[in-house]
Amino acid sequence: MPLKLRSLYRRPDAFPMPDFVEAGGRQVPVTVRENARAKRLILRVAPDGGVIVTVPPRTRKKVLSDFITRHRDWIAERAGGAAAPVTVADGCTIPIRGAAIRLVHCGGRRVTRLDTDSRELSIGGMPEHFSRRVKDFLRKEAKVDLTAAVSNHAVRVGLSPNALSLKDTVSRWGSCTSDRRLSFSWRIVMAPPNVLDYLVAHEVAHFKEMNHSAAFWALCRDLCPDMDEGRTWLKANGASLHRIRFD
Incomplete structure (x- = not known):
């Protein structure tokens, strides 16, 4: 047919x-x-x-x-069976570093506090700013985690990045230019830490190998021995992170 x-x-x-x-x-x-x-x-x-x-x-x-x-x-x-989008709002649950975290609007002063024991993220301030402040928190945490992981892997390959930027791209989770400028989706902070580590190892490996040759994958595996687990998770679950909306 x-x-x-x-x-x-x-x-x-x-x-x-x-x-x-x-x-x-x-x-x-x-x-x-x-x-x-x-x-x-x-x-x-x-x-x-x-x-x-x-x-x-x-x-x-x-x-x-x-x-x-x-x-x-x-x-x-x-394809064709994507789950319904999740809109960030008071009381909903989103993943942060792989853990299910409940979002709580606590009103009052502009406080943002993550309690890993109760698995709650408390957001203060005006209700109309709630979604934006959750997004700001995630971007800030992503920058911290990505910077640390890049520093770790860059030392191991003996080269330093010339820039690190955060974006909200759908087509790719990370990229590296020939002059070692790195870019990542800040949404990766919602994935388990080992997934973020694989993503960074993948892009830092491009410092040495601007391709996906056998040499590239060998270097990537040397930087991140459990890369297969991170790579598989991202392929299977990455789309779900893009279905979280910050309207």
């Missing part, structure tokens, strides 16, 4: 709305992104339950269509 794609392939700056592919009896959103560094077509599940296809420049529409057709069973199995 031929695959029907409605205007599926467009330039990255012309993707205001996703297209869909029928898989497993569902209409699954498909977003196509061209990447100048991509050598092959890559398929992954998006946080919204759809799929993202990364393609090399000038990929022909038929090649893209055939690729999605071959992977329709994969799409049916893994």
Whole structure:
């Protein structure tokens, strides 16, 4: 049965709305992104339950269509079943360093206090600022954890980063440029600490190897011996961290 794609392939700056592919009896959103560094077509599940296809420049529409057709069973199995988003609010629970933490608005002065024993994060101030202050807390904690992990791994490879920035990207958890500028999603602080450590080890390994060769993975494993556990967790659960909304 031929695959029907409605205007599926467009330039990255012309993707205001996703297209869909029928898989497993569902209409699954498909977003196509061209990447100048991509050598092959890559398929992954998006946080919204759809799929993202990364393609090399000038990929022909038929090649893209055939690729999605071959992977329709994969799409049916893994996509289309995303959990409902969680909106940050008083009384809800979100993960922080892998632990389920209840958010509590305590009013009064602008206090932010994490109690790991009771597993509560108390946020003071005006109710309308509650979500923003939770987000500010997570960014601050992420900066602390990421800075410490980068320092640890950078010493081991004998090179220092030239910059470290935090973003809220969906397409990648971290990146490293050829001049050793690191960027991470601050949401990684919600994952277990060993996952954050793997992510940092992965990016710091690029200080020596700007590729994903056997030498790169050997260095990554040397920096983070349990990298497989962190990598697997991120692939299986990373999308859930993007479903936490700070409206």
